[in-house]
Amino acid sequence: MQIIDLLFGRPLATSEERAEHIGPAAGIPIFGLDALSSAAYGPEAALTLLIPLGLSGIHFIGPITAAILILLLILYFSYSQTIEAYPHGGGSFTVAGENLGDGPSLLAAAALMIDYVLTAAVGISAGIGALISAVPSLQPHTLGLCLAVLLLLTIVNMRGIHDTGVAFLVPTYLFLATLLIVIVVGLFHAIASGGHPAPIIAPPKLPPAITAVSLWLLLRVFSSGCTAMTGVEAVSNGVMAFRDPTARNARRALTIIIALLIVLLAGIAALCRFYNVGATNPNGPGYQSVLSQLTLAVMGRGWFYDVTIAAILLVLALSANTAFADFPRLTRAIALKSYLPHVFMLRGRRLLYSWGIYILVALTASLLTLFGGVTDRLIPLYAIGAFMAFTLSQAGMVVHWMRHPGPHSTLRMFVNGIGACATGITTIVVLVTKFVEGAWVTALLIPLLILAMVSVHRHYRNISEEIACPEPLQVTNIKPPIVIIPMDRWSRISAKALRFAMSISNELQIVHVDSPDTDHGPEELASIWVDKILKPMRAAGFPDPKFERLKSPYRTVLMPVLEYILSEERAHEDRHIAVLVPELVVHHWWENLLHNQRSSLLKLLLLVRGKQRIVVINIPWYQE
């Protein structure tokens, strides 16, 4: 157990829960990594679509970023209100469920579950992909590196939320610090030079325009840029992880994350504009990421550049961690409503919802393995879930304000309504533009997941209705069971079983199967029957047990016994049939190979083919 303790930390008692809770500073690496790392690919995604417009494309980055920032602010206010309204965790699943009903909440649940798995897989593979474009010699090890990062994330996360926050503090703040330095220095040069700074290393020249601007193009640019917003909902899901006062600490973390994201997005957009930096074709030769171009232009090549790029790679890979933080909380919330197995509600040794982590790791590992660690094809599937969840969450908040009128509730409803419309339109745009590329997979998976959750729910409801017992215990007609003892020969094990049987009932039936293949003849039991069993029992005033010898034409021992037990059950309608199964427990597992497993098989068969009134009593015999 010591290695486990070293790797995953000692077990935590329920009473230590408070100590595991985190403040806003630790909340940023845990719940903000996904959102903040978006700054590394959101602007890039938008600029890539602007390549056909040439140099003039860069002029659009300003207005589009502004639109994105407005949407981001709407989302901020919305989620800030949500955290206040749902201090026990207000993910889209909860908000949609409370305000819109079961259907929308299941839609949000399915969309978010798929999105989190994709976040984990895409984050890891994007980080490793960036690492490989820096060190191409690692290419053959892509999948291995991805799985290694996954393993690392799993181990860190299995230690509990507190340790995770500590571990990810350094890379997160390094990423923020370097990018902010680039932005500040770049803007200083831009202002000092009157808007025309001289790049230290000039970015590649932009190609000439080959197409004219259109509304459809700008919509697509906007929707691609919106990937910068994925991960914003993470804090609202994880409110419960924060220290008291939970809602206030969570809101503070959300504020910091959004503020940082706005600074990063606005700063990057401004620098692109001043330095004339556009995206380069990611599939063409000489590809260089926008952030790399900006850093080179502002700071030149040197250790600072290396540190910045390293921090970006690290944060991309670790952004998968948001999925680790939220997926188990989401599945727990769904399980609480009985739409997923209840095992997702249980907290493991480090106070985590361990099964959520196991399932996330299993799905992510499968996805990574299936795609060999190159998850480019998964990116179109991604983001749809997040936007669907945003839309449902904000639509839910609109209903919430309608139902709970208060100060400014009309204004708030209006803000959320705008947000719902904007994200709703974005969802549709993303779905339409990316449908053929792979969004159809998500569109197919969501209804399947919903179907599964509905089946799970139906099962729980049926069982719970079936076993509900509103009436008190019935104490009439309680009779001792009829006890059936399958016996192959007379031994201490049989004697122990018989003594136990006598202690609970005086209607005993001993059953023996005549089988020619065992080493002790069928006559053995018959020969000792009177002397060793019947006489002592009679002497003690006990009624004679029944001795039943069964034929077995096909040599199986279990089938005749099973048939006999079932026929006895049918013959005694108001009685319990207790089957005594003696079992030899050996010292070492391999010794089990030396004994027939008839006891285990009989127990299994009785469980599968048995009836309500058949009860199995297991009499273990421990090897001395």
Add this chain to the structure above:
Amino acid sequence: MQIIDLLFGRPLATSEERAEHIGPAAGIPIFGLDALSSAAYGPEAALTLLIPLGLSGIHFIGPITAAILILLLILYFSYSQTIEAYPHGGGSFTVAGENLGDGPSLLAAAALMIDYVLTAAVGISAGIGALISAVPSLQPHTLGLCLAVLLLLTIVNMRGIHDTGVAFLVPTYLFLATLLIVIVVGLFHAIASGGHPAPIIAPPKLPPAITAVSLWLLLRVFSSGCTAMTGVEAVSNGVMAFRDPTARNARRALTIIIALLIVLLAGIAALCRFYNVGATNPNGPGYQSVLSQLTLAVMGRGWFYDVTIAAILLVLALSANTAFADFPRLTRAIALKSYLPHVFMLRGRRLLYSWGIYILVALTASLLTLFGGVTDRLIPLYAIGAFMAFTLSQAGMVVHWMRHPGPHSTLRMFVNGIGACATGITTIVVLVTKFVEGAWVTALLIPLLILAMVSVHRHYRNISEEIACPEPLQVTNIKPPIVIIPMDRWSRISAKALRFAMSISNELQIVHVDSPDTDHGPEELASIWVDKILKPMRAAGFPDPKFERLKSPYRTVLMPVLEYILSEERAHEDRHIAVLVPELVVHHWWENLLHNQRSSLLKLLLLVRGKQRIVVINIPWYQE
């Protein structure tokens, strides 16, 4: 089940055993294939060692074959006597065990088990190897073909011995017929031409002599030629498979097999001499087997040649079947003496010792896979086991005649003694000449196997001594058990368990673990305790059950329950503790994923960590 019936035949009742028994004609393909197929490689193996002697080497094939035939005759008489003396199956294991003691019998058992597995693997790979040298394009599929033949053999054998005999009749007799025709026609030509027949297609010229003859060389030639004798013991192992009168039918089969083998070996040797056919270098270019050279010389190229070669290939591959016929009988005989798991004694649905077949197939498949279907390196491991078993069997027979004097017993003892000496010397020669090439593996495996068998035997003896119960049933001090019912909430399942508990004892303890992670609060049970449980029980005059609430700081439900049960067991030294484990049985396997498996885990934990006085009572609740 219909596909299984079609593949393996319908189940056979024990009473149908007689019908499954075979006559001498079916016995030849079943028990003789290994011995008869030796004619295809025994002479070849001897002649290969004679290559360095050039043309003059062929002159030695006569005397050496004569020596082999004399040894074969000795073996024939020996085994013929063995069958008579041991009509219930007189394999080397039995004969050595009865006459020489446990050590030698285990040595024989280990040697034979290894040898049978090698027979199966080498037979199949030799057959496929010959096929591939005829159709080289099949080479990439070597392993696949080997496994396909193994599968075919398994299916045919799983149908039972009767069907196996029928299936292998045609290839066996085709092999015998074609070879006998070649021998008869060849000898006719030889005699007609006064000892110098003209070959239709001349065999390759023999290379010039490069070494002089030596005793060591002749010994090695003899020992290689002796591989022609492997498989001779098969009939004596399988006596029980023959129709009444078993011993006579078995002896008749043995006589026919040995007679045929003698004719084949003598005929081949004579033809080699007359047609000046020697072996060609098996690793050199233009390799051609001796039988192929002979057939071409006598019959020329044509359909007859093709049929002959095909029959040889087929019989080589099917010679593995002897292992299928004898390995399960051998393991059964060993299991009867408790040196192997007793499961080897059980007969399956087609009256076979199925587990022997499973293990043989598994080992053979592993061996074939490990060596990619090319088992050349295994051949040196082979034959040692057979000769060791011959030696032990005949040494055993010597002792047998000493102990059971009768008519001619001195002569018989003398014959067996000669045989024991000859095969003993051969064993040593084989072991010494092939030790480095691989025989050391067998020399290492045999003691390991013996060690394993001795451990198995010790375990069975210990258990059987421990559970032996010479005294009659003790009927004093029989008290009802203390019943412990772990209960998470009040439901029909708990009610059923409680009612059953009341029917077998009036000392009940209801145990509840306070766990914050379950959906029903810990208060639920406490709130209904008095009204729904205590009041009705009191009204029925039943003593109050104990209600025990356990704390669980680390949230596990099972550990506190387990500790409580163990402490109760310690507290009541003379009582049984019956733990009632209610279990929900759902309709479909996947529904189990929706419920905690605590019942199964508790049962497992109680079995592993329990004590003699703890009994588990399983109360199933079947979903309606």
